[in-house]
Amino acid sequence: MVRKLIGKFCVFLIITGVFLTALSPLFIYKIAHRANLIQGLYDSDDGYDVLLIGSSHMNGGLDPNVLWKKYGIASYNYATGGQTLETSYYVLKEALKKHGDPDVVAVDAFYAACSAPYGESALLSNALDNLKFSANKAEAIFQCVSPRDWVSFFFPVLKYHFRWSTLDPKDYSFFDTASFYYTKGFDSGLSRWGKSDVSYADTRNKTAIPPKSLRYLQKFVDLSKQYGFSLVFLNFPADYSDYNKMDGWVDDCEALFNSVADFAAQRGVPFLDYCDRMDEIGLDFANDMNNASHLNLWGACKLSADFGAYLKRNYSLEDRRSDPAYAEWNLDYRRSQAHSVLG
Amino acid sequence: MSFVSLGFLIFFPVAAGVYFRLPQRFRNVWLLAASYFFLMTANPAYALLLAAVTAVTWTGGLLIAREQERGGPGVCRRKKRWVALSLVLAFGILFVFKYLNFFCSLYADLLAALGMPAALVKFDLLLPLGISFYTFQAATYVVDVYRGDVKPEKNVGKYALFVSFFPQLLSGPIEESKNMLPQFDEVHRFDYDRMRHGLLRMVWGYFEKMVVADRLGTLVAAVYDAPATHHGAEVLTATLFFAFQIYCDFGGYSNIAVGAAEVLGFRLTDNFCRPYFSKSIREFWRRWHISLGRWFRDYLYIPLGGSRCSKPRHCLNLFVVFAVCGLWHGAALNFVVWGALHGLYQVAGVLLKPVRRSAARAAGLRENSLPGRFLRAAFTFVLVDFAWIFFRARTFGDAAVLIGNLFRWDPAVLRNGALFSLGLNAPEFWAALAGIAVVLAVDLAGRGRDLRAAILSRGTVFRWAVYLTAAMAVLIFGAYGSIHGAQQFIYSQF
Numbered sequence: 001m002v003r004k005l006i007g008k009f010c011v012f013l014i015i016t017g018v019f020l021t022a023l024s025p026l027f028i029y030k031i032a033h034r035a036n037l038i039q040g041l042y043d044s045d046d047g048y049d050v051l052l053i054g055s056s057h058m059n060g061g062l063d064p065n066v067l068w069k070k071y072g073i074a075s076y077n078y079a080t081g082g083q084t085l086e087t088s089y090y091v092l093k094e095a096l097k098k099h100g101d102p103d104v105v106a107v108d109a110f111y112a113a114c115s116a117p118y119g120e121s122a123l124l125s126n127a128l129d130n131l132k133f134s135a136n137k138a139e140a141i142f143q144c145v146s147p148r149d150w151v152s153f154f155f156p157v158l159k160y161h162f163r164w165s166t167l168d169p170k171d172y173s174f175f176d177t178a179s180f181y182y183t184k185g186f187d188s189g190l191s192r193w194g195k196s197d198v199s200y201a202d203t204r205n206k207t208a209i210p211p212k213s214l215r216y217l218q219k220f221v222d223l224s225k226q227y228g229f230s231l232v233f234l235n236f237p238a239d240y241s242d243y244n245k246m247d248g249w250v251d252d253c254e255a256l257f258n259s260v261a262d263f264a265a266q267r268g269v270p271f272l273d274y275c276d277r278m279d280e281i282g283l284d285f286a287n288d289m290n291n292a293s294h295l296n297l298w299g300a301c302k303l304s305a306d307f308g309a310y311l312k313r314n315y316s317l318e319d320r321r322s323d324p325a326y327a328e329w330n331l332d333y334r335r336s337q338a339h340s341v342l343g
Numbered sequence: 344m345s346f347v348s349l350g351f352l353i354f355f356p357v358a359a360g361v362y363f364r365l366p367q368r369f370r371n372v373w374l375l376a377a378s379y380f381f382l383m384t385a386n387p388a389y390a391l392l393l394a395a396v397t398a399v400t401w402t403g404g405l406l407i408a409r410e411q412e413r414g415g416p417g418v419c420r421r422k423k424r425w426v427a428l429s430l431v432l433a434f435g436i437l438f439v440f441k442y443l444n445f446f447c448s449l450y451a452d453l454l455a456a457l458g459m460p461a462a463l464v465k466f467d468l469l470l471p472l473g474i475s476f477y478t479f480q481a482a483t484y485v486v487d488v489y490r491g492d493v494k495p496e497k498n499v500g501k502y503a504l505f506v507s508f509f510p511q512l513l514s515g516p517i518e519e520s521k522n523m524l525p526q527f528d529e530v531h532r533f534d535y536d537r538m539r540h541g542l543l544r545m546v547w548g549y550f551e552k553m554v555v556a557d558r559l560g561t562l563v564a565a566v567y568d569a570p571a572t573h574h575g576a577e578v579l580t581a582t583l584f585f586a587f588q589i590y591c592d593f594g595g596y597s598n599i600a601v602g603a604a605e606v607l608g609f610r611l612t613d614n615f616c617r618p619y620f621s622k623s624i625r626e627f628w629r630r631w632h633i634s635l636g637r638w639f640r641d642y643l644y645i646p647l648g649g650s651r652c653s654k655p656r657h658c659l660n661l662f663v664v665f666a667v668c669g670l671w672h673g674a675a676l677n678f679v680v681w682g683a684l685h686g687l688y689q690v691a692g693v694l695l696k697p698v699r700r701s702a703a704r705a706a707g708l709r710e711n712s713l714p715g716r717f718l719r720a721a722f723t724f725v726l727v728d729f730a731w732i733f734f735r736a737r738t739f740g741d742a743a744v745l746i747g748n749l750f751r752w753d754p755a756v757l758r759n760g761a762l763f764s765l766g767l768n769a770p771e772f773w774a775a776l777a778g779i780a781v782v783l784a785v786d787l788a789g790r791g792r793d794l795r796a797a798i799l800s801r802g803t804v805f806r807w808a809v810y811l812t813a814a815m816a817v818l819i820f821g822a823y824g825s826i827h828g829a830q831q832f833i834y835s836q837f
Contacts, residue, residue: 005535012807016814023819122825148349152824161819165770 020155021133027160028129030170032187033080035180037130040076041094044181046326048099049317050075051229052185053088054108057236061295062106064184065336066304068329071312072319077185082123085111085216090140091127092223097136102229104315106307107220109233109271112213113240113256116248118146129156182332188297189290197239197285202276205255209263217260221267230315233264233271236303237278237285238293272310274303281306301341344384345831346599347552347823354381358509359606363533371504371527374607378509382472389471392440393507396433396474400481401502403429404488408495426489430482437478440468445674473513475671479638481506484520486642493521501527510603514596516612516634519641523609531608536799541605543795546813547785548598549821555778556591557822559584561766562775567735570744573765575752578745580762585735586728587779590619593632594782612637617786619727622719624688627727635671639664658693662686672734677742681733688726774820 028034050073052062058079067073076099078091088107096102111119118124124144131137133154141153152158163171209217217233224231240253250256257273264271278285281302288299295303311317320326333339344350358377365373383390406425410418444465451463484505487493496502505524511517566573566581573581597614604611612634621627628636640649647660662683669682700710708715732749736742756762763769788794798809 002533005538012810012814015807015811016818019811019815020818151349158818159824161821162824164819165768165774 017155020157024129024155024157026167026171027157027163029160029163030175031126032180032183033126034130035175035177036183036185036187037078037080037091037127038177039181040078040185041091041098041130042132043177044076046074046076046329048074048076048102049320050104050106050311051092051095051099051102052077052079052106052108053092053095054079054106054234055083055088055110056081056294057110057238058106058108058234059186060188060290061108061236061300061303062234062307063186063188063300063304063336063338065182065186065333065338066301066342067308067311068184068321069333069338069342070305071308071317072321073308073311073317074320074326074329075184077183079108079185080123080126082120083111083127084114084119084124084144085109085213087119087124087127087140087144089216089219089223090136090144091131092220093136094131094134096223096227100227102227103317104230104232104311105220105224106232106234109217109235109257109260110238112209112217112260113243113250113253114213114248115210115250117212119144121146121149125153125156125159128153182335183337184332186300186337188300188337189294190297191290192287192296193289193291194286195239195292197237197278198241201254203252203254204258205252206259206262207250207252207255209256209259210250214263217263221269224269231269233260233269234307235260235271235273235275236295237274237283237289237299239285239289240293242292270314272307274306277306297337298341301338304338344381346596346603347549350384355603362607363531367530370531371501374509375500375504375507378504378507378512381509382507382512385472386469388469392436392471392474393477393512394503396436396478396481397499397503397506399432399436400429400485400506401496401499403432403485404495404502405497407485407488411491422489426485429485433478433481433485437474440471440474442670442674443468476515476517477506477512479635479671480511480515480517480520483517483638483642484524487520493524496520496524508604508609510600510607510609511611514593514600515632516597516600516614517638518612518634519637522612526609529608534608537608538606539799540795541602541607543798544602544605545599546602546810546817548595548600548602549817550595550813551591551598551782552595553817553821553823555775555782556588556595558767558771558775558778558820559588559591561822562772563588563735565766567737567741567745570736570741570748573745574748574756575750576754576756576762577765578749581765582728582732582735582745582749584775585731586619586724587782589731589734590615591778591782617790619724619783620720620786621723621727622716623723624685624692624726627723628685635668639668643667654693658690661689661693665689676739677733677736680739680742681730684730684733688730 050064050067052058052064052075056079059077059081062077062079064073064075064077067075076095078095079088080091083091085107088111092105092107128137128140128144131140138154141150145153220231220233235257238253243249243253244251254275257275261271261273274281274283283299283302288296288302290296290299321330344354354377358374362370362373362377379390379393382393403425406429407422410421410425413421447464447466451461454461484493484496484502488495496505501524504527505518505520508523563581563585566577567585570578594615601611601613614633616630616633618627618631621630644660644664647663648656649660650657652660663686665686666679666683668685669679672678672682703710703715708718710716710719732745733739733742736745760769763772767775785794798806
């Protein structure tokens with residue numbers, strides 16, 4: 001009798017799970033992050049020589065259209081807002097399923113400074129809700145999300161069920177993710193912060209990298225060896241004043257990134273800390289930042305141009321601007337934000 | 344731990360599974376541990392008060408029985424002394440933690456009114472969950488032992504389980520000891536059909552609470568938390584919604600509690616029986632919160648003399664019982680007024696009965712005809728719903744403002760979509776109404792038949808369609824998650 005009960009209960013759970021899985025895409029917010037990941041991870045057949053992975057700093061800081069325009073580098077930006085280091089690792093693994101042969105993977109190391117056990121649940125949804133179900137997604141949820149939220153990350157409809165009364169035609173029928181593809185995942189703000197960076201200090205202090213960050217930095221290194229791509233760690237310009245005071249973050253981000261630099265150097269991985277190189281690339285914090293911690297479009301163009309030059313100098317990346325397979329990329333560039341700046 | 348929490352969805356199957364796996368002699372111990380754990384997840388300190396009430400009433404029962412055994416002259420007086428002491432101590436705990444600040448405030452107001460203003464003394468006391476319920480239940484035991492209706496329970500563990508049994512601990516039903524204590528001696532074997540009945544009842548409870556009550560509560564809160572800014576149709580809608588919010592909230596809780604107990608093999612009292620179809624206030628109280636109504640009838644109304652006395656005394660008894668009932672619900676003037684209003688309704692019902700019959704005869708309306716019953720039910724509902732204003736309002740002053748605003752009509756509200764800006768957009772608003780319709784339809788369909796048995800006797804496809812529809816309705820349309828936050832049951836604060 002008990003066995004029969006357990007069997008029926010399992011069948012009930014499975015059927016309910018199937019319904020919830022089927023309903024989840026209807027309820028997930030149809031935002032740019034979703035379109036970008038669906039295109040970059042699953043729908044696009046383009047080959048990418050450079051994959052850009054990370055948080056909102058990367059999402060609005062490194063523009064594939066600039067890399068394309070200036071250097072003919074085919075790249076895609078897989079970064080989403082609030083994407084922690086460990087989440088980035090699983091997003092990269094997901095990207096490598098279809099785009100498994102990149103020459104370079106650039107990883108935004110900003111979340112290495114996060115000492116909280118888990119990222120902010122609402123922000124983690126930007127990335128994790130948009131991965132197709134797989135063993136990789138299951139592992140990502142178990143590793144990146146607080147256990148109390150596991151169920152709602154497996155079945156996102158449980159997070160967004162309240163939207164039933166505000167679903168619109170975009171939810172019901174058609175979310176044209178392809179119409180976002182021209183951005184190649186990049187999305188930058190157009191504000192000008194207007195303040196200088198008050199937190200920056202050219203310090204040699206160092207602080208311990210939080211254990212989880214250390215583990216995932218190493219996992220990126222291991223993955224690069226497994227897949228044979230070159231790994232580059234990046235850090236973007238930001239005013240750390242608020243982060244240094246926030247719970248769940250290290251007390252001194254500048255010192256933390258000095259430690260990350262040591263970690264990278266010990267493993268032969270380049271670490272480009274643009275916080276230390278703002279003057280070098282001609283970045284004016286007040287005018288080139290969208291807010292205290294994100295570049296605006298003009299800042300992103302400057303940084304992207306510099307990073308593209310770095311890639312060209314250090315790696316044998318093919319210039320694909322005349323490759324017929326990438327003919328659409330020139331059209332995409334003309335629609336891009338960068339076109340309005342670079343012409 | 345709330346019934347509406349992931350914790351309970353894990354706790355309950357574990358508690359039930361282990362219960363049926365254990366040898367009989369360990370089962371009550373397990374349920375007792377589970378019940379205390381259930382309470383202590385909210386606040387470990389609550390267990391101390393529960394244990395104190397348990398100890399006082401259990402000891403009281405033993406002392407009363409000892410006096411009974413000793414016999415001799417004055418036995419009745421000595422028994423009464425122990426009853427009084429036990430009840431004073433048990434209700435004293437309730438008084439201190441629930442009512443002390445209220446009476447201090449009343450005292451300060453009284454002094455101020457007499458021209459002798461004094462500083463208000465306010466104690467920082469926690470209000471333990473379920474204290475009104477378990478204190479009343481424990482009190483029934485003491486009185487039942489005194490009356491000789493039950494034998495004193497020598498096993499303190501079993502008695503402690505009677506007071507703390509987790510399905511009914513937070514909000515009842517308030518069980519009589521003579522109904523509940525013998526059930527802890529029964530051997531409950533796992534019964535598949537009984538479990539299905541219990542689970543189905545629980546699912547219905549979750550639907551009532553999460554899909555209907557909490558949705559209605561959004562609009563109710565929007566109006567009742569800002570009484571000065573809402574008028575006419577807004578107040579009327581919120582007040583109508585509250586009638587069904589509290590019904591579905593408390594009815595939902597009761598269904599989950601009774602269903603959970605049923606899964607374990609225990610039979611709890613039904614707390615509701617289609618209350619909004621009542622044709623008089625008297626009938627309403629036989630159908631609404633039945634276990635509390637029975638408690639007041641057996642342990643206060645009848646000892647006061649009930650109806651077997653002069654008409655003035657009968658009316659006074661009714662008024663006192665309902666005023667105390669109001670106070671039981673909450674330590675605030677608006678609850679007392681709510682109870683007193685029900686008392687007045689009852690008194691008016693007694694005094695105006697001949698007038699009502701004459702009027703019906705004059706109108707050519709037979710009381711038991713369909714129009715007659717409909718009119719009486721509608722009138723009863725209006726009276727009950729009017730009284731709910733005092734119950735739901737945050738203060739007596741708020742209730743007065745709401746009643747004043749109820750009659751300030753602005754017909755434009757019905758046309759300009761203002762009703763859809765009170766926390767529920769148009770689809771949510773219509774879903775709320777649909778929820779009320781479903782609850783009333785199920786109430787009607789359940790008259791004179793066991794709906795659960797009817798469902799469970801149907802074929803597999805039908806049954807599974809019901810299960811899955813219910814589950815999906817709760818999961819999609821239920822109020823839970825980050826947007827809604829944790830919704831407490833209204834009665835868990837009493």
